[in-house]
Amino acid sequence: MSTDAATKDKVVSKGYKYFMVFLCMLTQAIPYGIAQNIQPLFIHPLVNTFHFTLASYTLIFTFGAVFASVASPFIGKALEKVNFRLMYLIGIGLSAIAYVIFGISTKLPGFYIAAIICMVGSTFYSGQGVPWVINHWFPAKGRGAALGIAFCGGSIGNIFLQPATQAILKHYMTGNTKTGHLTSMAPFFIFAVALLVIGVIIACFIRTPKKDEIVVSDAELAESKKAEAAAKAKEFKGWTSKQVLQMKWFWIFSLGFLIIGLGLASLNEDYAAFLDTKLSLTDVGLVGSMYGVGCLIGNISGGFLFDKFGTAKSMTYAGCMYILSILMMIFISFQPYGSSISKAAGIGYAIFCGLAVFSYMSGPAFMAKDLFGSRDQGVMLGYVGLAYAIGYAIGAPLFGIIKGAASFTVAWYFMIAFVAIGFIILVFAVIQIKRYQKKYIAEQAAKANAK
Structure with a gap:
């Protein structure tokens, strides 16, 4: 120049x-x-x-x-x-x-x-x-x-x-x-x-x-x-996307994330339709406002949780928060319209749900690299995010179908089952992938030392 x-x-x-x-x-x-x-x-x-x-x-x-x-x-x-x-x-x-x-x-x-x-x-x-x-x-x-x-x-x-x-x-x-x-x-x-x-x-x-x-x-x-460069030298290089697709635990992990999506779609898209039957519009607006506060805290704290405790513990925490949030919805479903305790439970739902929002916001990006390495990180992010997106896309109408055939209460029972099963499958798969990762790193180190 x-x-x-x-x-x-x-x-x-x-x-x-x-x-x-x-x-x-x-x-x-x-x-x-x-x-x-x-x-x-x-x-x-x-x-x-x-x-x-x-x-x-x-x-x-x-x-x-x-x-x-x-x-x-x-x-x-x-x-x-x-x-x-x-x-x-x-x-x-x-x-x-x-x-x-x-x-x-x-x-x-x-x-x-x-x-x-x-x-x-x-x-x-x-x-x-x-x-x-x-x-x-x-x-x-x-x-x-x-x-x-x-x-x-x-x-x-x-x-x-x-x-x-x-x-x-x-x-x-x-x-x-x-x-x-x-x-x-x-x-x-x-x-x-x-x-x-x-x-x-x-x-x-x-x-x-x-x-x-x-x-x-x-x-x-x-x-x-x-x-x-220093960070890349220390990070786990991982497997290619083709190798990952041949891992059974990747598919089990994806299945878990898909099932989680089935349950979480209702928490994000149908909460207002349900709360409208139990609370005034003003109170529903307050719950939505508190959800914003919970999401703000959840997004900020999510990175710290992943860095400090890793994928398995962080996602376990997120699963517990989501289960608590759905329990609040089930509790509200048994209350009469306008009950003050329903308002308190609604705020509880908003906070619990917001605190766990990192699981699908920053979670896929962290998990893709943490579990499968940095070699094909972009491709793996797409695969990980796709599993959740498919579940999420099915979850919203599925909640409506169940509600139409039975009731909101029954629909919430299905959602809590989806969330619990999904997180159990995902966390178990994460533990197995991390074990396989440690074994793989040890084998690669042994090959390098043998040369």
Whole structure:
């Protein structure tokens, strides 16, 4: 590089880089929060208004997850070629349009299409967009912390979005929470405008570095590479993805994670539909807000738990928290409408469930590397995440089917069985894989010494 070119380069301050992190966090809190986190709150009002079954309506989460998973790799490739701000605005626009479609729909296909568009749109600015921004501003040191802060935005958004959503729904509903139905589809248009306006404002400021901007000094980059090389020298290289697919314990592990997904889908997608039959909309909003607090603590503590106690103990802890949360739901199912103890149990559910959220948020990434090594880490992350995603996609409509055939109480019994069995299978498989890993490392060391 010439001297003239070097003088034109600008070193970006840490403050500005963390302003980008804040914008990512705000993206998670509001646009993503509206696009994804508040949708479960609309289930009961819509099911009552249009006389859908719970199982048929909750298929929106299945269709949305499947189409977003398929679209995600293509969106990731497009980010390499298209201006990020344009991609961000496309995603915001799609999510806002999806809420308009929600607002004008009266039949299930309309809601399914809206859910697909909404979730695919959120992939532009959240699933792919946020990591894209963070990775560019933090190419070396501080990337993990920045990602953690950014994704905490979703939990922070829940704290105020959940009660706000319930307050808006209450204004446009008639009847009690058990039988109440919407008198207007205005809430969808309100959130479409809010998502679009906030998203466009964020888009005015969020960006990736320009060519003449230096985001990390040569010294920091050299130090980071040195630390990375030292870490790689110590880490378990592991097996290739082909070798892993031939391991029976990998398949048992995947089966466990899939069964866990069956149980956890209801906790994330159907909790509001159930609580609406036992608590006022205001109290359900409070429970949602406390869930946001629990998720915030759970996301922050999850990394510490994995680092300190390893996969088996951390996932055992998560399983216990989920079982406690479902027990709270079963307890509430036996209480009369409006019971004060149901409100307390609902808050208990929210905290317990939130504390364990790391098991499927940061869990797959940690487990893929910890159990199978770093050799094909990206591929293994896909395999591990796919098992949970399949279970999750089936779990939401399955809960509705069981509820429709029996009751919410029976459905919760099934979910607690899925969670307990799934975590037992997964933890047992983890223990066996770690034993096999130690044996493999010892054999490799013996071969190396023999040479």
